[in-house]
Amino acid sequence: MKRLDGKTAVVTGGGSGIGLGAAKRFVEEGAFVYIFGRRQAALDAALAELGPNARAVAGSVTDLADLDRLYETVKAERGSVDVVFANAGTGSFAPLGEITPEHFDETFDANVRGLVFTVQKALPLMGQGGSIILTGSTTGVMGTPAFSIYSATKAAVRNLARSWALDLQGTGIRVNVLSPGPTRTDLAVGVVGEEAMEALGATTPIGRIGEPSETGAVAAFLASADSSFMTGGEVFVDGGMAQV
Structure with missing residues (x-):
């Protein structure tokens, strides 16, 4: 029996990168995603890769009406949600002295505010055995030059999981953080560059991205x-970058 047989999962930022990687694995494990x-276009x-056990809904986590439409669709078609992977996010470089209000707002709106309401709006559809997964980052526990605002959002995500694990006591719903290190995604390569990504991966104990x-x-x-x-925890998939 597959681990997610009969489960319904929602993956934000699911059109590419880590979100798509998770969606593929969820489908392989028996979930409808x-x-x-x-x-x-990305959706x-x-x-086309995911096949018939997947459905796409276009929208932004920063738009509460879009999130309402997402969960109304899930409720109408599936009735409930078993897994929420709150993965959508953004990031760009801005060293101290060059941080603008626009940079701050854009990053926190997607990575913190959007994540909060992605999860909160799913709760009425979730129950015993539900799992909430939040995308963190190695940057949440490390100093990273010119990346302080993004890093701060990921530190916030880590604490949200700790606090929500307590808020969810007695519901049967768990919440954990999944924190990647250097990973080959469109967002990461677009921000850092392919060559820099490969060099960064080479610094990890595993020696690659x-x-x-x-x-x-x-x-x-x-x-x-x-x-x-497991609840309230953080699992690193980072090649050892933040571990040694």
């Missing part, structure tokens, strides 16, 4: 009953 993202391409499929495998573990005694 809703991917949510802003770029229709269409992702659906990660692939979205590797992070997706860990997301499937956190989504499944195999992680039933």
Whole structure:
């Protein structure tokens, strides 16, 4: 029996990168997956890879009406949600002295505010055995030059999981953080550059950058009953970058 047989999962930022890697693994494990993202072309391409056990809803986590439409669709078609992977996010470089209000607002709106309401709006559809997975980052526990605002959002995500684990006591719903290190995604390569990404990966104990499929495998573990005694925690998939 597959680990997620009969489960319904929602993945934000599911059109590419880590979100798509997780969505693929969820489908392989037997789940029906809703991917949510802003770029229709990316969603269409992702659906072509995911097959018939997936559905795309276009929208932004920063737009509460879009989130309402996402969960109304899930409720109408599936009735409930078992797994929420709050993965959508953004980031760009801005060293201290060059941080603008626009840079701050854009990063916190997507990575913190959007994540909060992605989770909160799912709660009425969730119950016993539910799993919430939040995308963190090695930057949440490390100093990173010119990346302080993004890093601060990921530190906030880490504390949200700790606090929500207490808020969710007695509900049967678990919440954990999945924190990737350098991973081959469109966002990461776009911000850092391919050459810099490869160089960064070479500094990890494993000696390379990660692939979205590797992070997706860990997301499937956190989504499944195999992680039933885990909540409020953080799992790093970072090649050892933040561990040694």
